[in-house]
Amino acid sequence: MNKAEQDLTQIAQLKKMVALSTVMVVVIIGVHILGGCATIFKGAHNNVDFNSDPVGEQVYVNGSLMGTTPINLKLESKRTYTIEFKKDGYDPKTYTITNHVGVGWIVLDVLFGLVPIIVDAATGSWYELDQAAVNAVLEEQQ
Secondary structure (H helix, E strand, O other), X not given: OOHHHHHHHHHHHHHHHXXXXXXXXXXXXXXXXXXXXXXXXXXXXXEEEEEEEOOOOEEEEOOEEEEEOOEEEEEEOOOOEEEEEEOOOEOOXXXXXXXXXXXXXXXXHHHHOHHHHHHHHHHOOOEEEOOOEEEEEOOXXX
């Protein structure tokens, strides 16, 4: 291969590297512009563990039977939940899971501009549930 052909090969390789780098930069910027920090890193759900004593209690979330303990459920972060534990022969127990806005997500969104704020607010991703686990101890009925 002569010098001119080598130069052309090197120029072609350099053009490919520049094109690939440009695509990578555009993708990275696009992710930051089109998505909020919480939406990208956390999502709009939290996993919550439900355990009980005795084991095998029915778990109701906002009135709907979701299964028996122990169970892990994926719940929307932007909602508040009423959790009921029931088992024959035991008094039922009710708990409330609330949420709050994660201040850290808002700070990060503000640093990246208006679009991430809108995205995280619309998806509810910047909310976090106040509990990652609920443990119920039921008492036998008298």
